[in-house]
Amino acid sequence: MAKKKIIPQSKLKKVNPSGKQDQSFFEQVYEIVRQIPSGRVTSYGAIAACLGTKLSARMVGWALNGTDKINPTVPAHRVVNRVGLLSGKFHFKPPGKMERLLKGEGVLVKDDTVVGFSEKFWDPGSNVLM
DNA sequence: ACCATGACTAGAA
DNA sequence: CTTCTAGCCATGG
Numbered sequence: 001m002a003k004k005k006i007i008p009q010s011k012l013k014k015v016n017p018s019g020k021q022d023q024s025f026f027e028q029v030y031e032i033v034r035q036i037p038s039g040r041v042t043s044y045g046a047i048a049a050c051l052g053t054k055l056s057a058r059m060v061g062w063a064l065n066g067t068d069k070i071n072p073t074v075p076a077h078r079v080v081n082r083v084g085l086l087s088g089k090f091h092f093k094p095p096g097k098m099e100r101l102l103k104g105e106g107v108l109v110k111d112d113t114v115v116g117f118s119e120k121f122w123d124p125g126s127n128v129l130m
Numbered sequence: 131a132c133c134a135t136g137a138c139t140a141g142a143a
Numbered sequence: 144c145t146t147c148t149a150g151c152c153a154t155g156g
Binding site: 087 | 139
């Protein structure tokens with residue numbers, strides 16, 4: 001019995017008897033983040049809003065806390081706060097990897113903040129085509 | 131059930 | 144402009 005599990009994937013089995021939300025809050029966040037196209041970024045609030053709980057943007061960030069160890073890889077580096085600040089850069093294995101990944105996708109990062117955030121912003125519920 | 135924490139956000143001073 | 148307060152929901156002790 002694991003004493004510490006960052007990602008409660010085990011709890012993913014805790015489905016609702018009502019048959020509504022089969023997946024936990026985390027997995028929903030993971031799927032949204034994985035839908036973020038390269039070179040695009042989004043905010044925690046946008047993801048939370050897409051899930052229906054826009055007021056729980058904190059949970060989104062918290063869910064991404066273990067995206068580094070789950071599989072498949074989740075581009076958490078494309079998720080920033082509402083102002084485009086890489087608030088979670090320190091949560092990456094090597095701090096700065098987040099910024100490096102963004103630059104690798106064509107997203108310029110200045111002072112830990114995404115340049116042209118409004119232009120590169122991608123709405124998770126707007127359109128998956130892009 | 132209660133309290134504390136958290137990669138947030140919006141509003142007020 | 145900066146700084147603080149309050150609300151928010153989910154998880155863990």
